[in-house]
Amino acid sequence: MSSQPALAVSTVIFALRSDATGNLRLALPLVRRIRSPFEGRWALPGGPLAENESISDSAARTLAATTGLTPSYLEQLYAFGGLDRSPALSPDDPTPERVVSIVYWALVGSAEAEQTLASENVQWFFADELPELAFDHNLIVEYALWRLRNKVGYSRVAHGFLSERFTLAELREVYEAILGKQLDPGNFRRAVEASGAVVPTGERLGGTKHRPPMLYRYNSDFDLTDQGPLNPNRKTTGASA
Amino acid sequence: MSSQPALAVSTVIFALRSDATGNLRLALPLVRRIRSPFEGRWALPGGPLAENESISDSAARTLAATTGLTPSYLEQLYAFGGLDRSPALSPDDPTPERVVSIVYWALVGSAEAEQTLASENVQWFFADELPELAFDHNLIVEYALWRLRNKVGYSRVAHGFLSERFTLAELREVYEAILGKQLDPGNFRRAVEASGAVVPTGERLGGTKHRPPMLYRYNSDFDLTDQGPLNPNRKTTGASA
DNA sequence: ACAAAAGTGTTACTAATACACCCATGC
DNA sequence: GCATGGGTGTATTAGTAACACTTTTGT
Structure with a gap:
């Protein structure tokens, strides 16, 4: 058996929160890293894929552990597996640990999200005011935002x-x-x-x-999502004739 | 170190091939499985992710090994990681091996594809005439077809x-x-x-x-793809005002 | 001249947008 | 009454689709 990269699941969790002026803005919870690499930096919530859970279950579990909430929408975003995602742990150990991250994105209700508590190691940030995050997580959030905005074909998401x-x-x-x-x-x-x-x-x-x-x-008998290759409710858009 | 699922990369390779009546139709190469489970069934080309290659490199390598060709387009499709993707190997060993597959889809030029040889264990099939494939590969191909058809917003792909x-x-x-x-x-x-x-x-x-x-x-200075979260050539479509 | 596909023009129809205006409620 | 957002009407514009027509080649 050859040594394979570790497999992790992370989630970009979106909610709407009011800012100081009362405007609704996109926000997401981040967790502070407590170990190297990027110790002290903010990062997407996530963790290793457990043996007996599907990938989406893992994402939902992470979400619940971080916010105490249940997602109203959950969809796979992308699998990130470049060789250079993680820097070397220390000068003594120049070989970085290889991690393949399967990233999900989720929505949680605004009403619920307003009530979640910030702790020292979990905090909500507005999507357009993110600090510099650990790993390639800024890139990931940017991509998730793009997907969210694209997916807003009237009233699905x-x-x-x-x-x-x-x-x-x-x-x-x-x-x-x-x-x-x-x-x-x-x-x-x-x-x-x-x-x-x-x-x-x-x-x-x-x-x-x-x-x-x-x-x-x-309208519940409407197809509310195409959360990947699940139900065959997909519609081909087609081109002009 | 907990036991993690194995990580594999598979690729849905599309080409256009002429059928008996001279019409161009979508086709893809499949490989015959030579071991359990699904021994003898046709399946998507793929294999385990090697230690020192990125996921997309792995997909391209598989593609080259199967067809001898270089892809003109390559994009990640989805990561499949359900618990029930693989059946038990035998009644004696009722625990199926857990595999997470990161699947890519690719296009190869029609001119090149016409020349590739079929062997006993590699064969081209028309996309609308697939046999029953191993694992969940029929579902995967269907999803790849849907993505291909959707991605045909004029002249990108x-x-x-x-x-x-x-x-x-x-x-x-x-x-x-x-x-x-x-x-x-x-x-x-x-x-x-x-x-x-x-x-x-x-x-x-x-x-x-x-x-x-x-x-x-x-037109080369046109953004030819949004192959995932790569270059920032993405355009938000936006809704009506 | 004829066939066949390249390439252009025109019209009808449908969807997107801007914006004017009426409606129902609290104060 | 007035202010405020809910809700409706409508005219203009832009985009889509259907299809007739002209052009340029080979035979």
Whole structure:
């Protein structure tokens, strides 16, 4: 048996959190490394793949251990396996340990995420204000952000940040936070309604100082994800004729 | 050191090959398994990740070993790591060996692919006429096909099947083979030209029994791929405003 | 001249966008 | 009443698709 690289699973966990000015912004929890290499640096939560769990289970377990939350969305991002991902441990031991990381990305509800406690070794950062991370983790987060933004074809992924019932304005705010730009309320409403991804509950949300908005819920018999090669709910987009 | 799953790299290799009626169709090479489990069944080419190679190098090496060719496109597909991917080896040994497979997909030029020899244990199959494969490889191929078809946003990937200079009719044939439907020649020409992905060489292709078509080449200062989290040539698509 | 594919033009239709305006509630 | 966001209507624009037509070669 030849010596194979170690196998680890890490997760980029996204939530929306309000900043000081009350704006919703993308944020993610990071853990502080307590050993070499990169001791003291912030890094993505993760760990070795256990013997009796699937890769996605491992990602979910890491997520729960870090935040105490259950993901509302979880998808594989990429497997990183370059030879130069880890530096030598010390001048005495110039051979770095080879690690192949299978990275997932996840969404957790904003309501839940607001309540998670920061500890000395776990802390939330806004996605556009990250420090310099350990290993190639800055690159990984950047790629995860790109995937998240791309995957926001109306109403598949965004509801992962919301609770079961939500207004279209809340949904739009999620899109705006993810895409980093304003969306037209009227056009947004029509696009979402036309997609059929969302169904009106009878109820309206009261307590606002304006016309009470309708509450919607996600249409569950809609394919909510293509989380990789799972269910055959995929649709080929096709080119022009 | 806990016992970790073995790490393997497999590759779905696509080429275009003419069938009996002269039509171009998607095809891929498979290798026959010579040991349990699934002895005798066809499977994706691959093997264990070697100590001193990156994952993509391993995929390219497998590809060369199987077909003798160099890929014109190579991209990571997915990491498969479920617990139930491999059946028990025998009733005496009911514990299946756990394997995590990192799968790549690749394109090779059609001209080169036509010349590769079939041997008893390596054979090309048309993508829509696959036998029942070993492990979960049917699922994997299906997913790779879906990715290929999706990735055909005009002129990024299709030229991987062509030689350096090609006519727009040849390029269109590639699209038609990938998508499995006819495309309008006029609209196709306009779309490709507008994308800027292709530039006319001065030359025309002679020897046809009709008006000689212009030869084009791929525009090299165009981002030809987003092969995962590599170069920052990615573009966010964004939603409506 | 004819066939056959290259290459161009035009029209109809559909989706994207901008923005004006009415509606229902709290104060 | 007024302010505020919810919700609807609509005109303009841009992109897609269908298909007719002209051009250039070989035979």
